[in-house]
Amino acid sequence: MCLAVPAKIMKKDNAMATVEVEGIRRKISLMLLPEANQGDFVLMHAGFAIQIIDEAEAELTMQLLKEAAQNDDA
Incomplete structure (x- = not known):
């Protein structure tokens, strides 16, 4: 399974x-999204x-990922 994570x-x-x-x-490539700018999510x-x-x-996705991680620990 692949997972994309929101980042600012x-x-x-x-x-x-x-x-x-x-x-x-961390550093990431913008080769696939050259129009992205500082401040974008x-x-x-x-x-x-x-x-x-x-x-x-971005905030909703991070909240859902946190909830999924908590449920996985249970």
């Missing part, structure tokens, strides 16, 4: 971006930004 672009540097997910920062999969999403959708 904190810094854009050509075709690369530094994104933040739950306080953790994106879905991140396998080190690539694959879709721009709005902040509300």
Whole structure:
């Protein structure tokens, strides 16, 4: 199963971006989504930004992922 995680672009540097997910920062490629900019929320999969999403959708998705993780621990 594949999973895309919402992330906020904190810094854009050509075709690369530094994104933040739950306080953790990492670099990802913007090769598939060159129109993404600093401040945008994106879905991140396998080190690539694959879709721009709005902040509300990002927050909802993160909440659902947290709930799924809690249910998996039970």
